[in-house]
Amino acid sequence: MRREGSAGTPQHRQQEPLRTEFAFELPRGFVDEAGTVHRNGAMRLATARDELLPLRDIRVRENPAYLSVVLLGRVITRLGTLPSVHDGTVENMFASDLAFLQDFYRQINAEGHTRAAVACPHCEESFEVELAGSRLGES
Incomplete structure (x- = not known):
């Protein structure tokens, strides 16, 4: 038996696949030891484990502000041409x-x-902006 919604349409709608990774472009860019600037990267969704494990890190225990550095080092999957990204990068x-x-x-x-x-702020018109988009002044 197929269930239908109130508008007579099937209740099972075609949903977009779950996105787990999102591209970004850094405002300034990470400069590696060779002087290469890396701006484009990707970040994956965090898991509960990603948020819990850094709490055991001694650096986080000594300085709670370090939590975001360790956490971002776990969830950034790519940055420019760097072979890997870790808390030292961040x-x-x-x-x-x-x-x-x-x-x-x-x-x-x-x-x-x-x-x-x-x-x-001037005309109060509402609109959406893409946070992961290009740098200021670019489209």
């Missing part, structure tokens, strides 16, 4: 890039997407 990022990644982490893990609803 530790050496510019503060503006770290703040961007912290906001990006919250957005994808709380909302499940990288769009944010905003309103123009």
Whole structure:
């Protein structure tokens, strides 16, 4: 027996597949030892394990602010041409890039997407912006 919704349409709707990884572009970029700037990367959704394991890390116990560094090191899957990304990579990022990644982490893990609803401060028109998008001034 097929169940139908109130509008006479099938209750089983075609849903988009679950996205678990989201691309981003850092505002400044991570500069490696060779001087190469890495801006484009990807971050995966965090698991409960990702959020719990860093709490056992001695660096986090000594300095709770270090939690985001360890956590981001676990969930960033790619950054430019770097062979791997870890907490040491995140530790050496510019503060503006770290703040961007912290906001990006919250957005994808709380909302499940990288769009944010905003309103123009002048005309009060509402619209969406893509947080993972290009750098300022680019489209």
